[in-house]
Amino acid sequence: MTETPAVAAPAETTRKFNIDTVEHAAKTPDTELPWAELGLKQNEFDEVVKVLGRRPTGAELAMYSVMWSEHCSYKSSKNHLRQFGDKVTEEMKKDMLVGIGENAGVTNLGDGWAVTFKIESHNSPSFVEPYQGAATGIGGIVRDIISMGARPVAVMDPLRFGAIDHPDTARVMHGAVAGIGGYGNSLGLPNIGGEMVFDSVYQGNPLVNALAVGVMRHEDIRLANASGKGNKVVLFGARTGGDGIGGASVLASESFDDTKPSKRPAVQVGDPFAEKVLIECCLELFKGSLVEGIQDLGAAGISCATSELASNGDGGMEVELTSVLLRDPTLTPGEILMSESQERMMAVVTPENIAAFEAVMDKWAVEYSWLGEVTDTGRLIITWEGDVIVDVDPRTVAHDGPVYDRPYARPEWQDAVQADSFTGSVQDTGRPSAPADLAAAITELVASPNMCDKSWITKQYDRYVGGNTAMAFPDDAGVVRVDEETGLGVALATDANGRYTYLDPYHGAQLALAEAYRNVATSGAVPMAVSDCLNFGSPEDPDVMWQLAEAIRGLSDACMVLGIPVTGGNVSLYNQTGTTPIHPSPVVAVLGKFDDVARRTPSGWKEDGQAIYLLGTTAAELDGSEWSNMRGHLGGLPPKVDLEAERELGQILINASRDGMVDSAHDLSEGGLAAALVESSLRYGVGARIALQDVLDRDGVDLFTALFSETQGRAVVAVPRSEEIRFTDMCTARGFAHVRIGVVDAEGGTLEINGVETMNLDALREAHEATLPKYFG
């Protein structure tokens, strides 16, 4: 035999995979692709084919499927979310340096300082694997903040779990809290607040939301775009592994062999040490102005980072995928593109800065690899050993995904629910009125799962690190100093009430905003900006879609009235078990500003003899309240929203803080006045003597209603004697209802309320603090 046997090209002999190149795809239009397994719908796959003018390669399919997912493309909510950008006045834009659409919005704080903050969900991973799910939730939101050029300075964690006594709740609670602590504590970021709600609607869908806030000088703001032809694209941080790949495994048909690890976690695994190093390393890059654009790798990993950087910049990028450093060498191109391995960043660096960039990487012992460069072709080209496996217009991947006008309609059951008021219901029988019964009711309230002391959770978080925490839980807002010289700082609060939003999504979302706004103002800060995490069920259910549409409409309308813009956020859909969705839960975070954090107002009173005032009027609003929840009722209409009153109350609290007129202030929300009085007393272990007759006479309510109603726009404050006239004059001048309801009593060790049996603070504290340890050890 003289004939030489046919030999494959050398490159191919060393390959571990059959590579589906663009050239091959063009020649094989009829190849069956697993688009349905990757979550694409027929119309979406057809759209991909149309956009490309041919069938996608396996790698392209991986990118489109993950970038066009609900999570990345907001395809069901986009049409509604536009309202956050549209309902904005010039006045609201004044301090917005970067708006919606970037990794996080940026707000001007003055003195050359800027602040960026964002809230995000990590719900389903936290149900599957609570520790890692919650940990990487913190990791992801912190990287969003770094991507903006900011130093992260604090985190918060609004949490919603199933019923406190359900056997699975402890698993999720222990894991999520330990994960948030384990990750956040290791980053050196104080945890300054959050929420904790137990409700059986969250049993199979706990909500683990995470907020991060960062600060920077104006000149340090960085955006996610790849500009400048010839600039280099670099991937740095942790190596890329097989975690969080999810659906990409169906592309395993690319693989020649079946020797790869078969069991891979669907939930990403976090390494907080890697993230801490990444934070410091990025800040050093920013300090040296060594990167032109930067993007963190979160959902959709390299697919997202390359397509977003390219489409936000000059429009083109060329990347060699085999340059990616791998933890698992068996990963296929599609898997590499979809991997959600944590603690990775992508940056664009000019050729002149390469050496300096590498020096920073070496100093922090961070691994990096140069993947390619920016082009001006308008194409994102990804190669595998030189062969083109992706050739797309990056905009079609990152921005021009499908957008749906999902059908929505007011649920048929909504009227019946709203008609079912707590007052007069079966559950409302035996409403307490005798002094002993009222005292027992108050004790029961403050020991209930949602109102009890949360320090079982918060003592697992570092609130001191950084040395700038001026206030944290259990006060109404977390407060962090930004500038040590001037005391300039920020306040943050997050709130949501799923029950209110279930009863009326439009107003429920507004109530969440109103409460967060009130919390920030109560601390003494001027509210400036909003970030929201919209946790809902399936958008394919018209009932849920209506809830979402109504909540967004309500929230955006309310932002206009309060004059504070939404600067970013996140939508989490499909939070449902079977066909049962969670309560619609728009978690709203409000950021406020302090000229000097020394003026912050804590939520508890200390000084004997100070006058206690109740601001605002009280109506009979028990529907959706904690009291009705404790009695197992959910129906009727949530408390009325009065945003003008919230604004006025906010102004009073801010002025009072700035001018030193109040020593403590606590907003009234869940649990009403009863909860606020107990919390303000227990804050520093200082009691009070309260008489509510003037409130009852003025507002025409009974004592039970005065204590347990959840009427909005109210707060209790403690006013030093010397400031009383000035304070009441201010309220009078503003026409805001205020009534003196009692005095601080530092001697008695009790909370006395006329008509209620005197409550011993030690006993109240014991009831308040015993609940979480009882269930969680």
Added chain:
Amino acid sequence: MTELPLIGEAVAVAAHPRLAGAKIGVVTFPGTLDDRDAARAVRLAGATPVELWHAGTTLGDVDAVVIPGGFSYGDYLRAGAIARFAPLMSKIIDAANSDAKLPVLGICNGFQILTESHLLPGSMIKNDHLKFMCRDQVLRVENNTTAWTGDYAAGQEITVPLKNQDGQYIADEKTLDALEAEGRVVFRYVGFNPNGSRRDIAGISNAAGNVVGLMPHPEHAVEAGFGPELGSGTEGLGFFTSVLNKIVGDNK
């Protein structure tokens, strides 16, 4: 990048000129978290903080060293076990053991690093309740003759934050007896032992008293309003003024 105000550069302190001349090194390992807080504490005490990088091979002309808290190298192996082998640590160990007896303070992870370095005896294991714990902790100053406690009264009780996962101090009975006998138990937990530490020990010193380690965080109790709510909130500042007075006294 204007990073400096965040680490307290802008805080003006009318320090005694002799104190301001004193230089206190603050070591940063990958994973160190409280280095900027320690630097702030040094500054508020009136001295000049000097950044020391773990990979460095010289201490320069620092008069004392603080090894702050955090999770050096992630503490994935055993708290402080890897940091102990950093190039700078061998310099610190030599200087601490030298005739000059360089004052060294290890806080939290720094304390763990000092025990791993054998500058201090014993070791830290996971808290007895197995959880991370953050709280305002009352300590009693049992020995006010070390380099870092001279400004406190013997028996004085101070409140500083405590926050750790692996804070349970253990040593064999013989070592514990020796520490007690030699007055090297410098701090004890009062009222509540937050981690199961043997004999309520919160901090100890070496025989010469120049090396002190403790789990609680005095650097988080140096500025009113940004530290513990109990007490003045600044009861940790004494650590840093103590060492300054010692340095200045020695140089007289």
